[in-house]
Amino acid sequence: MSMTVAAEARAASAPTPALTVAAQSRWLCNGVAAAPDGTLFLGLPRFPDHTATPSLVRVEPDGALSPFPGGTWNAWSPGGDGREAFVTVNAVHVFNDGTLWVVDQGAVGGRAVPGGPKIVRIDPRTGTVLAVLRFGDDILPAGATMNDLRLHDHMLYVTDSGLGGIIVHDLAANRTLRRLSGHPLLRKPEGAVQKGQGGRILVDAAGRHPAVASDMIELDADGAWLYWATPTGPVRRIATALLTDESLTDADLAAAIQTIAEIPTIGGTAMDTLGNLYLSDAENRRIAVLTPQGRMLTLVQDDRLVSPDAICIDGQRRLLVPASQLENLASGAGGDDRTRAPWQVLALPLPRELAGIRLGEAVTGRSPPRGLSNIHGIEHVAMTVPDMEAAIRFLEEAFGATVLYRHLKLTDEPLTAADVGRINGLLETATMRGACQMRLGDGANIELFQLTGIARTEAAEINDIGLNHFSLFVDDIALATERFAAAGGTLLDGPNDLGLNETGAGNQLWFGRMPWGTWVEFMTFRSPLRYDAGATQERRFPARG
Numbered sequence: 001m002s003m004t005v006a007a008e009a010r011a012a013s014a015p016t017p018a019l020t021v022a023a024q025s026r027w028l029c030n031g032v033a034a035a036p037d038g039t040l041f042l043g044l045p046r047f048p049d050h051t052a053t054p055s056l057v058r059v060e061p062d063g064a065l066s067p068f069p070g071g072t073w074n075a076w077s078p079g080g081d082g083r084e085a086f087v088t089v090n091a092v093h094v095f096n097d098g099t100l101w102v103v104d105q106g107a108v109g110g111r112a113v114p115g116g117p118k119i120v121r122i123d124p125r126t127g128t129v130l131a132v133l134r135f136g137d138d139i140l141p142a143g144a145t146m147n148d149l150r151l152h153d154h155m156l157y158v159t160d161s162g163l164g165g166i167i168v169h170d171l172a173a174n175r176t177l178r179r180l181s182g183h184p185l186l187r188k189p190e191g192a193v194q195k196g197q198g199g200r201i202l203v204d205a206a207g208r209h210p211a212v213a214s215d216m217i218e219l220d221a222d223g224a225w226l227y228w229a230t231p232t233g234p235v236r237r238i239a240t241a242l243l244t245d246e247s248l249t250d251a252d253l254a255a256a257i258q259t260i261a262e263i264p265t266i267g268g269t270a271m272d273t274l275g276n277l278y279l280s281d282a283e284n285r286r287i288a289v290l291t292p293q294g295r296m297l298t299l300v301q302d303d304r305l306v307s308p309d310a311i312c313i314d315g316q317r318r319l320l321v322p323a324s325q326l327e328n329l330a331s332g333a334g335g336d337d338r339t340r341a342p343w344q345v346l347a348l349p350l351p352r353e354l355a356g357i358r359l360g361e362a363v364t365g366r367s368p369p370r371g372l373s374n375i376h377g378i379e380h381v382a383m384t385v386p387d388m389e390a391a392i393r394f395l396e397e398a399f400g401a402t403v404l405y406r407h408l409k410l411t412d413e414p415l416t417a418a419d420v421g422r423i424n425g426l427l428e429t430a431t432m433r434g435a436c437q438m439r440l441g442d443g444a445n446i447e448l449f450q451l452t453g454i455a456r457t458e459a460a461e462i463n464d465i466g467l468n469h470f471s472l473f474v475d476d477i478a479l480a481t482e483r484f485a486a487a488g489g490t491l492l493d494g495p496n497d498l499g500l501n502e503t504g505a506g507n508q509l510w511f512g513r514m515p516w517g518t519w520v521e522f523m524t525f526r527s528p529l530r531y532d533a534g535a536t537q538e539r540r541f542p543a544r545g
Contacts, residue, residue, distance in 0.1 A: 205335025
């Protein structure tokens with residue numbers, strides 16, 4: 001995307017797509033998310049004069065709204081515990097993982113509720129709460145307010161609209177950084193004011209203007225660039241690789257920030273896979289498109305778009321737009337709440353192009369496929385073991401692996417060939433007693449099976465056709481193999497220097513065998529490898545934590 005919008009670039013109109021009502025709410029609605037099956041979820045923030053709300057609802061097939069996930073999560077009231085209840089939901093999203101992510105600001109009237117600020121991840125089908133992320137005072141200091149989030153692979157990015165700042169959380173390593181805290185480029189520019197329709201300046205009963213810091217956030221399709229804006233603009237961006245480089249100071253990061261465009265007052269953004277940035281233009285009641293070439297185009301303009309807010313693109317390429325009416329809240333209308341029920345979520349199908357500019361698909365948090373293949377790599381390896389719980393203990397002790405989930409517990413009803421044979425080839429003589437998924441560092445996951453009624457009792461080795469071992473990338477091969485042996489593994493001779501294209505000082509391997517016979521190879525690399533002429537990629541190594 002060009003660094004500035006050309007001065008001569010003007011809003012260009014296209015044939016107006018048809019806006020339809022996708023959902024309707026009797027509560028103030030400022031966010032919408034679409035599950036893979038098309039089910040909509042609405043975020044209903046607990047703003048002043050709008051505290052009687054279930055916070056999050058699912059839109060049923062008949063249009064009715066059901067509190068989601070139900071129970072205490074939707075029943076918070078002042079003075080209540082905010083740890084397992086929604087206090088002020090400000091953002092809802094569904095990414096490529098198919099789960100619902102909810103940002104709870106955890107504050108009412110500017111006062112944080114103990115345990116209130118959090119990010120909650122929910123199964124949209126069952127309502128099961130899968131995870132709750134909370135951050136300490138080092139990440140959310142006094143005055144910080146989580147606003148919105150985006151996800152790419154295992155990296156989560158969150159804007160702080162209170163003090164200004166970007167929170168970076170690595171889901172795989174469970175590590176969090178706070179970057180650019182309170183920096184002027186993350187705060188409302190001096191003299192800028194938030195506006196409503198026709199340029200009306202928003203002001204409360206005391207004559208104060210809203211002062212919202214970094215609010216809107218987007219990632220490009222590859223997760224390489226993070227974009228943000230305050231409601232008054234401008235749009236800025238920074239390379240995500242810089243945000244995660246802990247050797248860089250905030251001053252270093254600020255020097256790398258690029259200003260993309262000056263914009264009217266906006267309520268929300270979305271981005272497509274071709275780099276087009278969609279803007280909820282509150283001043284002109286329209287959805288604008290800022291193209292990678294720096295053009296500002298009008299996608300749709302409609303009087304129903306009163307304070308269009310956190311827009312999103314669903315899997316069917318529909319743009320979903322909540323008309324939040326935020327400009328009519330008392331905080332922006334001189335102390336008089338002029339909002340009126342119902343609140344609408346409007347939808348329009350995205351055209352394939354706008355004024356000669358191609359429009360893409362939803363950015364989902366996974367890089368789009370390149371070339372002819374969409375295969376990204378090995379996600380997990382699986383092995384059958386004689387005792388699943390014993391194998392779990394060994395993998396934990398030998399490698400520091402962790403259990404993700406037991407999808408078939410030993411106490412569950414076993415599975416037979418009639419249940420799963422056509423899916424995974426389980427023989428009629430066999431029974432599946434247990435199954436477990438584990439995580440091992442920054443590499444492929446490991447799935448374990450415990451079966452009965454099988455004839456083979458020895459694991460495959462190099463003398464057998466088929467997969468026969470997996471390899472671990474380590475820094476200290478002596479330390480890793482010592483741990484392996486202490487846990488009950490058996491080592492062959494080693495360590496051994498690598499040869500041929502892998503020859504180099506410190507490049508070594510060491511084979512060992514697990515208690516049930518599966519072979520594992522430990523490898524360490526200290527010197528560069530030699531690649532064949534014409535090789536287009538380098539060997540992939542897991543990232544060091």
